[in-house]
Amino acid sequence: MRFLTKFSQVRIGLLVTALSTSALLLSCQETGKDKPADTAAVDLNAPLTGTVTAELTDAPLVPKPLTYNTPKKVMVELEVIEKVMKISDDTEYTFWTFGGKVPGKFIRVRVGDLVDFTLKNAADSKVVHNIDLHAVNGPGGGAEATNVAPGQSANFQFRVLQPGLFVYHCATGPVGMHIANGMYGLILVEPAEGLPKVDREFYLMQGDFYTKGKFDEKGLQPFDEEKAIKEQADYVLFNGRVRSTTGKNALQANVGENVRLFVGNGGPNLISSFHAIGEIFDKVYMEGGSAVNHNVQTTLIPAGGSSTVEMSLQVPGVLNLVDHSIYRAFNKGAIAQIKVSGEENPAVFKSNK
Amino acid sequence: MENMKRFVFLILLFAASIGAGAQPGRAKGKPMHTVAKGVYEPFFRTATTMPVPVAAFRIDEYAVTNAEFIGFVKQNPAWRRSRVNRLFADKNYLHHWATDTTLAPADAKLLQAPVVSVSWFAAQAYSRWQGKRLPTVAEWELAGNGKPRNIRFDSLTDYILDWYKRPNPKVLPPVKSTYLNQYGLYDMHGLIWEWTFDFNSFVGSTDSRGNTTDEVQAFCAAGAVNVKDKTDYAGFMRYGYRGSLKGNFCIQNLGFRCAKSI
Ligand SMILES: [Cu+2]
Numbered sequence: 001m002r003f004l005t006k007f008s009q010v011r012i013g014l015l016v017t018a019l020s021t022s023a024l025l026l027s028c029q030e031t032g033k034d035k036p037a038d039t040a041a042v043d044l045n046a047p048l049t050g051t052v053t054a055e056l057t058d059a060p061l062v063p064k065p066l067t068y069n070t071p072k073k074v075m076v077e078l079e080v081i082e083k084v085m086k087i088s089d090d091t092e093y094t095f096w097t098f099g100g101k102v103p104g105k106f107i108r109v110r111v112g113d114l115v116d117f118t119l120k121n122a123a124d125s126k127v128v129h130n131i132d133l134h135a136v137n138g139p140g141g142g143a144e145a146t147n148v149a150p151g152q153s154a155n156f157q158f159r160v161l162q163p164g165l166f167v168y169h170c171a172t173g174p175v176g177m178h179i180a181n182g183m184y185g186l187i188l189v190e191p192a193e194g195l196p197k198v199d200r201e202f203y204l205m206q207g208d209f210y211t212k213g214k215f216d217e218k219g220l221q222p223f224d225e226e227k228a229i230k231e232q233a234d235y236v237l238f239n240g241r242v243r244s245t246t247g248k249n250a251l252q253a254n255v256g257e258n259v260r261l262f263v264g265n266g267g268p269n270l271i272s273s274f275h276a277i278g279e280i281f282d283k284v285y286m287e288g289g290s291a292v293n294h295n296v297q298t299t300l301i302p303a304g305g306s307s308t309v310e311m312s313l314q315v316p317g318v319l320n321l322v323d324h325s326i327y328r329a330f331n332k333g334a335i336a337q338i339k340v341s342g343e344e345n346p347a348v349f350k351s352n353k
Numbered sequence: 354m355e356n357m358k359r360f361v362f363l364i365l366l367f368a369a370s371i372g373a374g375a376q377p378g379r380a381k382g383k384p385m386h387t388v389a390k391g392v393y394e395p396f397f398r399t400a401t402t403m404p405v406p407v408a409a410f411r412i413d414e415y416a417v418t419n420a421e422f423i424g425f426v427k428q429n430p431a432w433r434r435s436r437v438n439r440l441f442a443d444k445n446y447l448h449h450w451a452t453d454t455t456l457a458p459a460d461a462k463l464l465q466a467p468v469v470s471v472s473w474f475a476a477q478a479y480s481r482w483q484g485k486r487l488p489t490v491a492e493w494e495l496a497g498n499g500k501p502r503n504i505r506f507d508s509l510t511d512y513i514l515d516w517y518k519r520p521n522p523k524v525l526p527p528v529k530s531t532y533l534n535q536y537g538l539y540d541m542h543g544l545i546w547e548w549t550f551d552f553n554s555f556v557g558s559t560d561s562r563g564n565t566t567d568e569v570q571a572f573c574a575a576g577a578v579n580v581k582d583k584t585d586y587a588g589f590m591r592y593g594y595r596g597s598l599k600g601n602f603c604i605q606n607l608g609f610r611c612a613k614s615i
Contacts, residue, residue, distance in 0.1 A: 083520065124520065124521045124606075126520060126521060128590075128596075147597045151605060225586060
């Protein structure tokens with residue numbers, strides 16, 4: 001259904017181009033219900049204005065805002081790597097990754113871009129992998145075009161038609177297991193005019209993990225499919241590891257700055273009640289889409305979904321970012337931190353202790 | 354399109370079999386065992402898939418080793434790494450060997466390990482040279498389902514999944530290093546993946562899945578509704594693995610063993 005709607009938008013776009021009547025374009029946009037103008041029609045016939053290679057980053061880093069404002073061909077290459085890494089200080093887990101870390105590399109493109117996507121599967125991988133990007137209009141979000149055996153690679157192209165913050169993940173069967181092992185990441189599609197400027201941007205992605213041993217049990221812990229099916233997570237984590245983003249690894253910012261967080265939720269099972277302890281989100285791009293809510297305390301992030309949140313930092317201290325399903329934060333690892341440095345601001349907050 | 358692919362494939366198969374020398378070099382008494390007739394339930398259920406009756410057949414006790422494969426390429430120069438046609442084996446063909454016909458001295462322990470990084474065409478040619486053939490998916494699955502004889506674990510699925518969950522070892526262990534099953538077969542799971550004759554439905558009609566869309570969906574999320582047993586994660590992964598292959602792929606954890614009709 002959703003696909004059909006998008007399909008007709010593209011068709012309208014084509015029609016508009018064919019007739020190239022600006023009057024028609026205007027009326028089309030005006031009657032385009034509540035669609036923001038920038039998504040009304042990506043002109044599929046407009047020439048691409050060059051080729052760029054996408055900057056890819058590991059969490060918590062985010063690629064720099066895009067400086068171009070006409071559609072380009074964007075080259076993206078991700079390698080699937082299966083690897084044993086620490087899930088906690090004394091606990092290891094065999095993660096399956098897009099690019100060697102959990103979450104996978106952050107991809108940043110602009111609406112209208114043509115993405116040339118190559119998925120490699122490392123030669124020493126045990127199993128087959130693929131990728132389903134929620135930013136794709138096409139079969140399986142790319143999954144059908146990218147079922148790659150170890151040592152092989154696959155390529156496909158897609159046109160970015162809608163702005164937003166989208167999850168990508170592996171969709172090879174059994175899908176749950178591939179996601180549970182860490183196969184997810186985010187692709188940001190900037191609107192044509194870009195996002196408003198902020199001082200800092202960070203990348204956080206929540207995921208739930210299921211191990212044979214209990215939380216923090218030492219040694220290499222295998223995936224537990226029983227617990228995954230029962231949705232009894234041992235770990236609920238930001239960025240794939242207990243304490244990935246706390247203490248000396250906390251995100252750094254200063255009083256007076258505006259911070260934007262790109263937050264995804266890979267699942268496989270749990271919905272996140274994302275909350276900053278001691279801050280209010282000034283803006284929330286709900287579910288990673290175009291609608292902006294203001295002054296939000298806690299925002300829901302569906303499994304396989306996202307949220308872009310922004311906050312201005314008024315006072316110094318450590319801001320805890322949590323899944324407010326609170327046992328997850330205190331007993332399963334769902335906590336990240338922003339260390340805010342700067343002068344006290346008693347006009348906003350003053351302790352009288 | 355599908356017919357075209359099949360046609361091209363048959364030509365390649367024909368060409369490949371010419372490449373395999375005329376004089377069979379049967380390994381003296383590599384043990385084979387009989388798997389009794391049975392029924393293979395295709396992993397992915399569609400309107401067209403039916404349980405497949407499988408006649409009794411013979412199958413190698415263990416996978417073809419590097420040592421055995423060295424014997425093959427020595428007698429069949431067309432299958433040497435430096436000469437093989439790229440249509441029949443991609444650039445990773447036998448890339449773990451030091452030369453066309455030897456392993457590096459440091460890799461001597463690999464002689465008794467299964468040969469990997471061999472294409473379907475090469476495996477097929479070897480089998481013919483042996484007067485044998487590759488097992489079908491149905492045959493392989495039936496053989497692979499045999500109950501373990503010499504190890505204890507709660508379920509075969511758990512054992513297999515445990516293997517899938519571990520990264521490939523730095524050095525591949527020798528054949529007969531995992532477990533023995535009720536048919537007398539070693540290492541059906543836990544050592545390598547193995548080629549099957551009809552690994553992909555574009556090869557002939559023994560596999561009735563046919564419909565590529567259905568097949569593709571089986572290992573994408575959309576197909577989960579039609580899977581026979583949703584908890585058979587191991588079967589799911591073998592299905593997906595086979596679906597990702599092409600006949601000339603050479604992969605470092607993929608080898609083969611031979612079968613024979615009775
Ligand atoms: Cu995967």
